[in-house]
Amino acid sequence: MTTTLRVIVDQIIAPVPGALGRYTHDLTRAVIAATPRDCQVEAIVSSSPPDDYDRVLVELPGLAGLYKTTLARRELAAAWQLGLTTSPGPGIIHAPSLFAPLRRHDRSVDGSQVIVTVHDVLAWTHPEALSSTSVAWQRGMLKRARKHADAVVVPTHALAVRLGEITDLGDRVRVVGTAPRDGLAIGADAPIRAARMGLPSEYLAVPGTLEPRKGLVDVLAALGRRGVPEIPIVVLGPDSWGDQHLVTVAEEFGISPNRVTQLDDLDAADLAVVIAGASAFIEPSHDASAGTAIIEAFSLATPVIHSDAPAFLEVSAGAGLAVPVGVGDGYGDRLAAAITSIVTDAQLAEQLAIAGSDRSRAFSWRDSAERIWQLHADL
Known part of the structure; x- marks a missing residue:
């Protein structure tokens, strides 16, 4: 039996991928390369133009499949914030951000898991640095993570401490560090x-x-x-x-x-x-x-x-x-x-x-x- 890990890679095809897009790209490529025996990796993306799907497949070689949601990114973000959609269904899901289908589930019944990632707490410490919509969305998604996430990944212990001051996640926080971006090397040119x-x-x-x-x-x-x-x-x-x-x-x-x-x-x-x-x-x-x-x-x-x-x-x-x-x-x-x-x-x-x-x-x-x-x- 093959175990499938599905990674939400939507940020790669976002209008402005930014640092989160690089993180998603580099981590997912490494996750694919490190796939254990009898396991595989699929990607989850919001409803997008065909060229975006092709881009994901090119940038993430080795994917076993590409799950395309029925909603576009903006609508999907709103739906997931309110817990209104079951897409993409049960399974083992890893989210490189808080953009994830956080809903009630019992992993002891069907093995479903949802792990999300928190990269900063600006929505709480420096809300003026973000739009009011972004602040509301991040705060709402962290509340959902507290209720439904099986684990929450952060890049440093320092952030884990700060996150603990904002919300009680018990023993579900895990520190997984970052690394230099792909291609950061000196060439002959x-x-x-x-x-x-x-x-x-x-x-x-x-x-x-x-x-x-x-x-x-x-x-x-x-x-x-x-x-x-x-x-x-x-x-x-x-x-x-x-x-x-x-x-x-x-x-x-x-x-x-x-x-x-x-x-x-x-x-x-x-x-x-x-x-x-x-x-x-x-x-x-x-x-x-x-x-x-x-x-x-x-x-x-x-x-x-x-x-x-x-x-x-x-x-x-x-x-x-x-x-x-x-x-x-x-x-x-x-x-x-x-x-x-x-x-x-x-x-x-x-x-x-x-x-x-x-x-x-x-x-x-x-x-x-x-x-x-x-x-x-x-x-």
Whole structure:
């Protein structure tokens, strides 16, 4: 008898797949590759155009089948939130997000399981960062998960703690880490890619937006401090947030526009070139649920500076240079000291590069996939 694990992969064909789409893609490919004997993997997608179905089959080779719901994504999300549809029926289901058919079931009767994944708790901690519709949907789906999910996967123990402060899931929470995105590697065409993107010969790479909690403004403030090396910065994110613009904010801190390069929506190969070529990768977010960006920088042997957000400390395990966020304006001063130390101390930079490279080996999609299979087996 063959056991079928059905994974909800709808985010891959969403209008904006984003980080969740990458997670869904990379984890599902690994789950397929790690399929145990007498098991198989099917995918679940909402009603979509034929080209989207074909895309799923191309991006996820090895699928045993593709279940297509009768409702389109928007309608399916609303129906699942209210528990109004039985689609896709009983079975063993893994959801890379809260987008899942959470309803009453008894796995002791027919073996049905539903496991969902929570990537952050922004709907509770920073609702202003999301639309009111998204906040309501996430809060509603977590309530359903509390009632009906057989297990809830999170990427870090830090997020597990925060989730426990929001809702009581008992012993159903499981930590399954992330890993570098598929294709994040340096190829022979790296110099060509670097030239095309206009990368400086020396620079700092920083992900994020001008939203205060992301910490990019703190990095700009740090670079504007007296005595900090005038090194260029490559921002991996949008060039504006609300009515604030990156170059304008940089100039307010005394940073010349020619020191700022902004890149967004890079493919994995381009991103690898940017990160690997940086003097340091800075992850300054005040708050975090996972540390995938840090893991990616570690995998490319780039020295990492990061805030002391618990998720970052957990993922880094001392392989990066942690900077306490604290309160007030002191964070900018501490970032300035950390940046100066790495840029001016080649030995420190090399030590961090080696430590990060070693730490990156603790994370792989294969390991994550095997943990997912084991979790379903345990249930």
